[in-house]
Amino acid sequence: MYQHIFFEKTKVAYQVDGEKTKPCLVLLHGLCEDSTIWDAFIETLVADYCVLRPDLSGFGASDILPQHSIDLMADSVKAVIDTEKIKSCVLVGHSMGGYVSVA
Numbered sequence: 582m583y584q585h586i587f588f589e590k591t592k593v594a595y596q597v598d599g600e601k602t603k604p605c606l607v608l609l610h611g612l613c614e615d616s617t618i619w620d621a622f623i624e625t626l627v628a629d630y631c632v633l634r635p636d637l638s639g640f641g642a643s644d645i646l647p648q649h650s651i652d653l654m655a656d657s658v659k660a661v662i663d664t665e666k667i668k669s670c671v672l673v674g675h676s677m678g679g680y681v682s683v684a
Contacts, residue, residue: 583642586664588657594642595635595661599627605670606630609658609678615641618675633670635661637681651677655684 585594596616606626608619616634626632638654639645646653658681662670674682 583636585642586661588660589646589653591638591646591657592642592644593635593638593657593661595633597631597633597665598623599631601631601665603629603631605633605667607633607635607658607662607667607670607672607682609635609672609674609681610637610640611676611678613640614675615643617641631667633661633665633667637678651680651684654681 583594583596585592587593608616610616610618615636619632619634623632635658636643638649638657646657672682674680
C-alpha cells in the first residue's frame with residue numbers, strides 16, 4: 582500500500598513492506614519503471630528485511646519534481662528515509678536508481 586510525503590512541494594510515493602524492526606533494504610527502480618518492478622521479490626525479502634520502495638520523481642505514484650535531477654531524486658529518497666525514521670539501510674539501485682543511490 583502506498584504512503585507519501587511532500588518534498589519540495591511535490592508528492593513522493595513509497596511502499597514499506599515487512600517489519601521495521603528488521604534491517605532496512607531500500608530498492609530504487611530504473612528509468613521508466615516504478616516501485617512495482619520489485620514486487621516479485623518482496624515476499625522473499627520481507628523474511629529478513631524491512632523493504633522501502635519509493636517511486637522516483639515523475640514515475641509511478643510520485644509527482645515530477647519542479648527541477649528534475651539525480652541529486653534532487655536522492656534528496657527525496659533521503660526525505661522518505663528520514664520520515665520513516667530509518668537510521669541505517671542498504672541501498673539497491675537498478676539503472677537510474679543506481680545513480681540515485683550513489684548521489
